[in-house]
Amino acid sequence: MRLSSKFPIAGVLILLMATGCTSKKEETVLPATTPDKVVLRFFDLISEGGKLTNMEAMKLISAKTSRVDQNTFRKWTQEFSKESKIKVVKTVINKKRDGDGYLIANVSMEVMSPSVFGGDFKSTSSMNLILNEEAHKWEIDFLAQTVNEDDFLKAPKDARAVPLEPSIREDKVEPKKVETKVEAK
Secondary structure, eight states: OHHHHHHHHHHHHHHHHHHHHHOOOOOOOOOSSOHHHHHHHHHHHHHHOSHHHHHHHHTTBOTTTOOOOHHHHHHHHTTSOTTOEEEEEEEEEOSSOOTTSOOEEEEEEEEEEEOTTSSEEEEEEEEEEEEETTTTEEEEOTTOTTOOHHHHHHSOGGGSOOOOOTTTSSOOOOOOOOOOOOOOO
16 A cells, blocks of 8 residues: 555656656757858848848848938948958857847958959958847848947957057147137227
């Protein structure tokens, strides 16, 4: 009789262990279009210029982090040269979500642009993309709201504009003294 009273407890323990071992952590299913393809499509669209292609490029931007009106977007992107070539160097999809709960992908790229001095000018850049899980697509963080400031500061100094040291600056210009005349009426 005592043995039969232990079977329900043992059965419950086995059931709990089995469900604990077989439960899966919910994984995010990534879209078929990869972040690097989204970036290449974006630059293809803005290089074409024109109102319709700019509108298509804007559809690739995250509305959660980058609220930009069409005229401002066009002003910012109209200087991108049609002759520029984008080469994706590396794409990293973070396994952990950021502080706002976004799943972020970082696309590093080389940009080859024609130089006014002849030949090409090569620069490096990176762009973050946010996974829009509702729409199941990668969207560009156009205003760089997801860029980690610490990572940005760790980047090489030649990758960002750094003001010259005061001792290196060209001739200091002394302000001119201007005499003012005040007439009493």
